[in-house]
Amino acid sequence: MSTRPAVTLAQRKRQLVSDELSEAALQLLALKGFDGVTIDEIAVAAGVSKRTFFRYFASKEDVVVQFLSGMGEAMRAELAARPAGEPPSVALRHTVQVPVAECADRSDHAERALRVVRLILRTPALRARFLERQAQWRDDLATELGRRLPPGPDTDLWAHLAAGMTLTAFDTVLRRWSDSDGTEDPTTLTDRAFTLLAPALDSGQPSV
Amino acid sequence: MSTRPAVTLAQRKRQLVSDELSEAALQLLALKGFDGVTIDEIAVAAGVSKRTFFRYFASKEDVVVQFLSGMGEAMRAELAARPAGEPPSVALRHTVQVPVAECADRSDHAERALRVVRLILRTPALRARFLERQAQWRDDLATELGRRLPPGPDTDLWAHLAAGMTLTAFDTVLRRWSDSDGTEDPTTLTDRAFTLLAPALDSGQPSV
DNA sequence: TGCCGTATTGACACTTGGTGTCATGGAGGG
DNA sequence: CCCTCCATGACACCAAGTGTCAATACGGCA
DSSP states (O other), X not given: OOSSOSSOXXXXXXXXXXXXXXXXXXXXXXXXXXXXXXXXXHHHHHTSOHHHHHHHOSSHHHHHHGGGHHHHHHHHHHHHHSOTTXXXXXXXXXXXXXXXXXXXXXXXXXXXXXXHHHHHHHOHHHHHHHHHHHHHHHHHHHHHHXXXXXXXXXXXXXXXXXXXXXHHHHHHHHHHHHHTTTOSOHHHHHHHHHHHHHHHHHHOSOOO | OOSSXXXXXXXXXXHXXXXXXXXXXXXXXXXXXXXXXXXXXXXXXXXXXXXXHHHHOSSHHHHHHGGGHHHHHHHHHHXXXXXXXXXXXXXHHHXXXXXXXXXXXXSHHHHHHHHHHHHHHHOHHHHHHHHHHHHHHHHHHHHHHHXXXXXXXXXXXXXXXXXXXXXXXXXXXXXXHHHTTTOSOHHHHHHHHHHHHHHHHHHXXXXX
């Protein structure tokens, strides 16, 4: 066959185990709550040993949070791709819409996302990890925003605040979406949020 | 003697143990890092058993985070005390200045605060707990803001976003203060941040 | 003064999260 | 056919928390 497959069999096997673990964990956690499930249970359910679990995930929180891992990079990439002349409020709104759209579309994937988000928001340990991850995204967005601006004394401060407002909007939308059990449309919610934020995002830029 | 002292001897003893524990923990954690200190060490240093430690603090993180526990309530109270007619940006700026002022004043208390904040910001587990606590404060500020506004369809959304912006400003100021080793003045930093946020805080209120 | 209910504590055992180490076994390459 | 690499499981181990129980000290009361 192909002498040099783009993805080796070992890699696919690894992915398979990871998926199995993820699946088992989400199933059990949603069913019995975060503290009601031990890692041994998850590992056994996935047909591996506890030690192997920790070769795929750094912690119990990690299984859940890694489910949303792509969002940060997706947002950063979207922001980087927005045209330079675009007003910040528009660029950032589109940035947030990227992960939000994943929740908005009506598919089994979206339904699973709702379950995960609900689990995160109502479990303090998970919520804490999620916020930590958000803080990381905030820094990434801030540096990306810094690239779009002429350097000035308040540029860095403004970038961090703007990134913070953006993530605040994201977090708020996510919570309302979760609390409403997915009935509220996160896309229009995001638009409304950015209407409120726009004055600061667009006119608040430092005047040297 | 007084037949019914306002604070009993038992209560004072409890406070004493708590202080001793806090002191020992902060000392050791700042010295050897969060993961470099076991709870046994802290307990022994304070002259109690590990079991007693957990009767005063829920977790290792809790010792540190509880050090800042007053801030949330102080902010909520300050916001509640601001005059009703005051523009949101002014009221919220003063709200943030309350905890910031504790860092700004040049005293041994402020120096200790700097050590604690630095420890929190550079320790992922502590940072996560701190963000969790901030999320709580955000909800509190949001409900307090809701009281100042006429009820409308976007009032709740606006309140959460405004509270989020406020806490973002707080977090950003804290980080710059910590990164600059306390040389940057957090008070003026806060003022600058709210100058940037004011357009959204004051004009962004929902029109029905 | 002597007794009793209550709160604090230390000791101990136990569960669970998380890590280091090693031996095994299977897949693929020469 | 052998050799190397990598994933895995088994095991021991540490540290975070928690439940339980006995001892002790405090405060009220007769």
